[in-house]
Structure formats: structure tokens, C-alpha cells
Amino acid sequence: AQTVTQSQPEMSVQEAETVTLSCTYDTSESNYYLFWYKQPPSRQMILVIRQEAYKQQNATENRFSVNFQKAAKSFSLKISDSQLGDTAMYFCAFMRSGGPGGGADGLTFGKGTHLIIQP
């Protein structure tokens, strides 16, 4: 079984600042994927960024980037030039590469970090 740990229950930064959310995970799997999802008050889960474990290059999506340290099992999210719309709960998630019988597998989520962007 795998576990995902987010050690920051809540963070608050000023608009336009840079913020980093931390995530560590534990697994015995060799092939897997890591994600950051955002869940605003509307409750819709939105994919922010993904990282394939076999790729050494860190993923980047506009203002969002990750620092993936496979040996340390660490997967942090950096948000640059933070905006009011970034206020949300952020979940780090893990997924094995292939579920039972070659089927799909579900996501294992961390407990989340509530990020508040102050004007």
C-alpha cells in the first residue's frame, strides 16, 4: 500500500508571492504517477499538474511547477505569482502504473493543504 503525506494543513500568502506546498509519499512500486489536484470551494476537483515517476525532468504548467525528488520520495508544488483564484484546497495524489489485472487504478490522496491567497 502507498501513503501520501502533506504536512502543511494550511498556508497563507499575499497575492503575487511564490508559495511551495510539500508532499512526501511512500511506496514500493517502481512505476507510478504523481499529481497535484486543486479543489476550490465549489468542490470541483481540478488537475493542476502531473509527473511520471520515470521522467527526471520536473513538470511545469504555466505558473505551476514541481520539484520531484524520487530518491527522497518528495513531490512539492511551487506556485509563482500567486493569484486570488488560487485559493483552494490542494491535494497531492499517487497512482500506480496499472491496477489489478492490467486495469485502471485509483488515486491515493494526501490530507490536503488549504492555501489562502490574501489580497
Place this chain on the structure above:
Amino acid sequence: DTEVTQTPKHLVMGMTNKKSLKCEQHMGHRAMYWYKQKAKKPPELMFVYSYEKLSINESVPSRFSPECPNSSLLNLHLHALQPEDSALYLCASSQGPREFYEQYFGPGTRLTVT
């Protein structure tokens, strides 16, 4: 169209009622998922369907019964629920089970059991 729809948005039911939650996607995705999310908690996986066949059941009580009538539709039948089953139920889909594709989530159904 990258939309997963869920109906109803809200549902209130008694412990003796039978109700169903519906999830639909028209993206040609072949894997679909049910998650349960309690307040201030992360989503927890309940079921996974791959190519319309149940591939994962995370030891969910039998009062929850999933059904995948076709590749676009996923139902969750509810019967004799308990108040602790009150939660947000999220449906998700992904393009293929064998290759990696991200999961797209619907807006959820907020269920209250009285």
C-alpha cells in the same frame, strides 16, 4: 468536451430509501471511478470500472452497489444507508485503463442521509 456530469447535485434520503447517483461522460473514456469525500477530508476510492467491468472494489459495504451499463454511464445504487454515509460522492473518468491518462472529475453529488 472534457466534462463529467453528475446528477443529482444534492440528495437527501432516509435510511430506508433506495436511490441512485448517476455519472456520465462523452469523452470516449474507458475507465470510470467512484470516490467518497467526507467534509474536510481527501477523497477515498470506492470502485473502479475498466472497460465496463468492475476491477476494484475497496471493500465497500454492500449497501452501495455500482453499475456500469455502458462505456459512458456509471451509476451508484444506494440502499439502507446510514447517517455516516453522508458525504460528497465524486465520479471520475480517464481515457484508458492500461495507458496513463489523468482522471477528470465531475462536480459531485452531496448526499445527506437522515
